[in-house]
Amino acid sequence: MSTRLPTGGVLVDRNKPVRFSFNGKKMTGLEGDTLASALLAGNVRVVGRSFKYHRHRGIVGCGPEDPNGLMTLGTGNRLTPNQQATTTRLFEGLSARSQNHWPSLEFDLGGVVDKVSSLTPAGFYYKTFIQPRRAWKHVYEPLIRQAAGLGRPPRDRDPDLYEHFHAHVDLLVIGGGISGLIAASIAGRAGLRVLLLEQFWELGGRTPVDVEMLGDEAPRDWIAERVEELNALENVHLRCRTCAVGVYDHGYVLANERVGEGTGDEGELRNRLWRIRARKIILASGAIERPLCFVNNDVPGVMLASAVRDYVTNFGVSPGDRTVVVTNNDDAYRTVNCLVRAGLDVPMVVDARPVPGPVAAEAKELGVNVVSNRAIANVEGTKGITGVSVCSQAGEGTVLERLDCEVVAVSGGWSPAVHLWSHCSGRLRWDDTRAMFRPDRTRPPLASDGEEQMVVVGSANGMLQLDKVIADAAEGTVTAVRALGGDADPGFLPEVAVQSESPASPVWLMPNGMDLRTRAKAWIDFQNDVKVSDIELAVREGFESSEHVKRYTTLGMATDQGKTSNINGLAILARSLNTPIEQTGTTTFRPPYTAVPMGAIAGKARGSLFKPTRRTPMDAWHDANGAYWEPVGDWRRPYCYLQGEESVDEAVRRECLSVRRSAGIIDASTLGKILVSGPDAGRFLDMMYTNMMSTLRPGRCRYGLMCNDNGFLMDDGVVARLSDESFLCHTTTGGADHIHGWMEEWLQTEWWDWQVHVVNITEQFAQIGIAGPHARKLLSSLGGMNLGAEDLPFMCWIDGQLAGHDVRVFRISFSGELSFEVAVRGSEGLELWRKIIEAGQNFDAGVYGTEALHILRAEVGFIMIGDETDGTVTPQDLGLTWALSRKKEDFLGKRAQERSYLTSPDRWRLVGLLRVEGNTPLAHGAYAVSSENSEFGHTRMIGRVTSSYYSPILDRPIAMALVENGPEMQGTILEFVEKDGRVRAEIVDPVFYHPSAAARN
Amino acid sequence: MLKLTCPYCGIEADETELHGGGEAHLERAAGGAGDSELEQYLFIRSNPRGVHFERWHHIHGCGKWFHAARCTETMEVFGTYSAQTLRPPENTLSEIKRRRPNWVNA
Structure with a gap:
């Protein structure tokens, strides 16, 4: 069993117990514990179930490399799934639950998959669930969905805060181990702006655990001095609990700071996402220990050797009384020393190397039994280790010896944490003597000026002995600081004796000739259950690229992103392919290095801050008068105004009839208004619009179309000529910003010698539309200007005063009725709006919204950008050749537009549609199908509904559509496919309703 | 995330402040242009691995369009310059030649 040792644990405070719960069970840890160390101290060996086979899983590592300890933390709206027990600091009241089991961690029905695991190898899903076809939708997919996924997302809205923080620094140091501290010290003394990020809450990295003396000091003292010195420097900032998760082009780095734990009041700051721009980056991210591949190496109790000594030294936790150490290198002997000193038993050190080197002799002096050229043949136990059997590493697994133990500490060598180096194209090379992929410092990520953006130092650079780590960190930092123009002085470095280690021997399979059947029990990826046999199967089935094998087997695709499994998997792949590992290469490392909560990514951009809503000056009036809102572009506009108990449909009908029978008033302020002025304004608009605008006389208006250079219609609107050299261009509501930018683009990049000035004045003016037979009487009653047919003819505008406001009145119509649009200063919009509403009471006028606007325009056959157009429609398609x-x-x-494809007579063109039977509008977007199939025997689509409404004035549904040869087929009846079957509609002229000429004038 | 210096306002801008506008120095096919000229203008892009001249819009900044010479492979920036020119300026070309001696302007 695992337990708390009577002494030791430099990071925990034995006087401060911390209460928490695991799967509902009340437990106690110590301040300074991680959730993982507290669970181990409380003898919790099984912390979860694996993804596919639901095998028991225990803690393997002591940091973000741990693949197994995934927890759901918190409850209710503070619930957070998939948190790592090894990187979660214990706090009072923490509630943790293990994942991926049902009904319980101890008894998991999913475990049945493990019993039939020989039937479910890699690619099992692809092969099994493909037949019969019909079963996928109704049987397989629902079942797989039920089984898929890790953890469950929270159901409630997250009450806590997340924020982004921008930082610009000369030098960013990633990693607060000894290399990072050296780098920050050298650069800080040189006066550079330095930011150091450390993922844990303690600085110093592995050094305090792995090193006895740093020069003439204890490592912790030396580190404390450095930290004190750095904290005193104003130009240096140290951030713990902040993990650099992604490196991007030109020195851009994202880091996730864990600020709160969900312990405080709701609304506390949980995460801060750092968005850092650094002139140079020092990568001191350290290295990650690799496990070894032997039979049942996934039983809880099999741990990384480094993690075992971390738990003993840092947390005073014994993972078990008897630990068998299995290694291919010298480093694991540190764990032997650590365990022996803590009074724990090491029954055997199983060293796979034929000649283990001097450290073995030292261990023997401590009384430890070291055997060389040996391997683990099998690990016994399911929920915890009961014992191991030992065999010859060179052999096939014949058991030579069996012994009892509770823990197996494994070390397969170290892999530099190259993830951040690789995010932005830093290259790797295989170092045969060190048996690791190392950063290739001759091919680093580049800065915008082509110089190296990132310098990698210390164990991240493959240095594993203290003297080499220190020298490498100093050398790399001095180079970087000098490149930044700083004066580097590494004079403070500790003197460390030259250290020697016997080389590690690459051991990828243990034993080397492992029996084929048992390879299905030798795990590589603990979280996703990828075994040696899966990779070999993939190779047998023809997969060669590491990227393909990864996706076929899901190797390294779990939430830990293969931190412990990648290199072993690649080595097994290389071995199976019989190629050197450098040829196999690695898979691509992508951000994030560790998981970042969605909340941190969103930051403050949620709720009303996610996307600002644009409001017209009359917005408050609409809101107070029953507006039923719809978003239009960034604006919100009333779809209709609800009165009393009426439905939306009833309101829309009432508003339409009010315009046709008396008068309607609409807030048209959102329409884009772009002022184009200058000596070349007319010439410029002749290029922008398909119509001739330069011939328009001042005082007149013209409806214009805008196309892109592909010939497709992109916007429309009325252009008013204000003077010889100025035009006011109206655009669609959603198009104003885009069209303004479009005009600027052409003026800046194509016709930059033309004298034209473009300004978007959309928000400077409020605009009110008044339409209907009583429109003129209504407006005139406000007093101040003559609006007779002679004073203001159709498609003209005049300036004047209405009810004491300076206004510009346009006589334009989008409904076919007598219609005016009144523009007034934005600040006076609401006041004039109220006066017009009040005056309208005498004329039976009501307000109307966007839906009535759409129906009224469709009744008279006007197109709407975005309904009749979708970026593939030309003016010719819409019968707008007159423009x-x-x-x-x-x-x-x-x-x-002269291209043969766009001039083809077979293009889909605009028609009107009337239903033959039925009284509901056709479905928007419904397709018309031909009675004849295509040459391939497929149903042939020959048209599509683009607008469809119920017309109140005609008291019947109407629709517009684009139909192949449509205008030539008037009277033809087409079949449209809808959800509940086919409906028939007759092709008619798209102008459904003609207001009387008298009313229009 | 790239950073580019806007030649108008002088700001070293993050990519989030900018909007890309594709290849620079295209010749617009005006009314009356031949089919191949139109095809070239609308659809044919060099899409090189290496030195590329491209348009950028300082959309969340000064609002100006400018050009950048950039390596699409290493993301190095050789220079940014005015959009109101038909060809890259000499100092940008010589910077490219300095860092890419074998580069030939297509």
């Missing part, structure tokens, strides 16, 4: 100038040699889209 295309024949006189102009050029306008945007003219040449492209």
Whole structure:
């Protein structure tokens, strides 16, 4: 059993107990514990179930490399799934639950998969669930969905805060181990702006656990001095609990700081996402120990050797009384020393090397039994280790010896944590003597000026002995600091004797000739249950690329991103392919290095801050008068105004009829308004619009179309000429910003010698539309200007005063009715709106919203950008050839519209539709199908509904559609496919309703 | 995330402040242009691995369009310059030649 030792544990405070719960069971740890160390101290060996086979899983590592200890933390709206027990600091009241089991961690029905694991190798899903086809939708997919996924997402809204923080520094140091501290000290003394990030809450990294003396000091003292010195420097900032998770181009780095734990009041700051721009980056991210591949190496109790000594030294936790140490290198002997000193038993050190080197002799002096050229043949036990059997490493697994133990501490050598180096194209090379992929410092990530952006130092650079780590950190930092123009002085470095280690021998399979059947029990990826046999199967089935094998077997695709499993998996792959591992290469490392909560990514951008809503000056009036809102672009506009108990449909119908029978008032302020002025304004608009705008007389208006240079319609609106040199261009509500940018782009990049000035004045003016037979009487009653047919003819505008406000009145119509649009200063919009509403009471006028606007325009056959157009529709398709100038040699889209494809008579073109039977509108987007199939025997689609409404004035549904050869097929009846079957509609002219000429004038 | 210096306002801008506009120095096919000229203008792009001249819009900044010479492989930036020119300026070309001696302007 695992337990707390009577003494030791430099990070925990034995006087401060911390209460927490695991799967509902009340437990006690110590301040300074991680959740993992507290669980081990409380003899919790099984912390979860694996993803596929639901095998028992225990803690393996002591940091973010641990694949197994995934927990759901908190409850209710503070619930957070998939948190690592090894990186979660224990706090009072912490509630943790293990994952991926049902009904309980101890008794998991999913474990049945493990019993039939020989039937479910890699690729099992692809092969099994493909037949019969029909079963996928109704049987397989629902079942797999039930089984898939780790943890469960919270159901409630997260009450806590997350924020982004921007930082610009000269030098970013990633990693607060001894290399990082040296780097920060050298750069800090040189006066550079330095930020150091450390993922744990303690600085110093592995050194305090692994090193006895640093020069003439204890490592912790030396580290404390460095930290004190750095904290005194104003130009240096140290951040613990902050993990650099992604490195991007030109020195951009994302880091996730864990600020709160969900312990405080709701609304506390949980995570801070650092967005850092650094002139240079020192990567001192350290190295990660690799496990070894032997039979049943996933039984709880099999731990990384480094993690075992971390738990003993840092937390005073014994993972078990008897620990068998299995290794291929010298480093694991540190664990032997540590365990012996703590009074724990090491029955045997199983060293796979034929000649273990001097450390073995030292261990023997401590009374430890060291055997060489040996391997683990099998680990016994399911929920915990009961014993191991030992065999010859060179052999096939014949058991030579069996012994009892509770823990197996494994070390397969160290892999530099190269993830952040590789995120932004830093290259790796295979170092045969060290048996590791190391950063290739001759091919680093590059800065915008082509110089090296990142310098990798210390064990992240493959240095594993203290003297080499220190020298490498100093050398790399001095180079970086000098490149930044700083004066580097590494004079404070401790003197460390030259250290020697016997080389590690690459051991990828244990024993080397492992029996084929048992390879299905030798785990590589503990979280995703990838075994040696799975990789070999993938190779037999023809997979060769590491990227393909990864995806086929899911190796390294779990939440730990293969921190412990990648290199072993690649080595097994290389071995199976019979190629050197450097040829196999690694898979691509991608951000994030450790998981980042979605909340941290969103930061403050949620709720009303996610996307600002644009509001017109009359917005408050709408809100107080029953507005039923809809988003239009970034704006919100009333879809209709609800009165009393009426439904939305009833309101829309009432508003439509009010316009047709008396008058309607609409807030048109959102329409884009772009002022184009200058000597070349007319010439410029002739290029922008398909129509001729330069011939428009001041005081007149013209409806214009804008196309892109592919010939497709992109926007429309009324252009008013204000003077010889200025035009006011109206755009669609959603198009204003885009069209303004579009005009700027052409002026800046194509016709930069033309004298034109463009300004977006959309928000400077409120605009009110008044439409209907009583519109003129209504407006005139406000007093101040003559609006008679002679004073203001159709498609003209005049300036004047209405009810004491300076206004510009346009006589334009989007409904076919007599109609005016009144523009007024934005600040006076609400006041004039109220006066018009009040005046409207005498004329039976009501307000109307966007839906009535759409219906009214469709009744008279006007198109709507975004309904009738989708970026593939030309003006010709919509029968708008009258708006295309024949006189102009050029306008945007003219040449492209001459392409054979766009001039084909078979293009889908605009028609009106009337249902033959039924009284509900056709479905938006419904397709018309031909009675004849295509040459391939497929149903042939020949048209599509683009707008569909119920017309109150006609008291019947109407629709517009794009139909192949449509305008030539008037009277033809088409079949449209809807959800509940086919419906029939007749092709008619798209103008459904003609207001009387008298009413219009 | 790239950073580019806007030649108008002088700000070293994050990519989030900018909007890419594709290849620079394209010749617009005006009304009356031939088919191949139109095809070239609308659809044919060099898409090189290496030195690329491209358009950028300082959309969340000064609002100006400018050009950048950039290596699409290493993300190195050789220079940024005015959009109101038909070809890259000499100092940008010589910087490219300095760092990519074998580069030939297509």
